[in-house]
Amino acid sequence: MNNEEQQTVFDVIGNTGFECLVSAFYRRIPNDPILGPLYPDQDFAGAEQRLRDFLLFRFGGPADYIERRGHPALRMRHAPFAITRAVRDRWVELMEAALLEARLPQNAARELKQFFDEAATFLINRG
Template identity: 60%
Template sequence: MGMPELEIYSMIGAEGFASLVAAFYRQVPQDDLLGPIYPASDLPGAEQRLRDFLIGRFGGPQTYIEQRGHPRLRARHSPFHIDQTIRDRWMRLMDNALREA
């Protein structure tokens, strides 16, 4: 690894993050653990929020912060009951997505 985090956006661009996050969310609706947690009526919105956050975090435009303010990710995840099993599932779907993209 050892990839300088803030250079990742210039390496893979918005398209790279878009295909990563699309590959993640493509798996969510049919997932028995994550499917019920995510807002079924606003999956495209959820996809956009994660994509914009990651783009900003890895050296791209700060669109997420402009639209949502400080990420406050601990607070924004607090409505969901995220235990180790659900965390492990999230990581597995993201791992699949990384390999696919």
């Protein structure tokens, strides 16, 4: 049995790792010319908490997200936002910068990066 393979990202980076990552990401959003305008309510603290809770749940941590928000249904929840390829690329770019800033262990960072690439592509909803 190889324990390495069974460890979740949450086992490796814990609450603190997700907090660092998501706060580094959301620090970049309010003043971003492409992504900032998608938040007309400016509820950046709330958005930060929702993304952090979702990632904790998705990567093996506590499932508070499900209790608070129900099924993630990410495509449905993103439908109101016009996500073109350029918007998706910008989101991924800011998340990659946040990953570098958070200095997470390499394996965890690689797994997260791959998930973000794929999930962001899946969320493109406008030509």
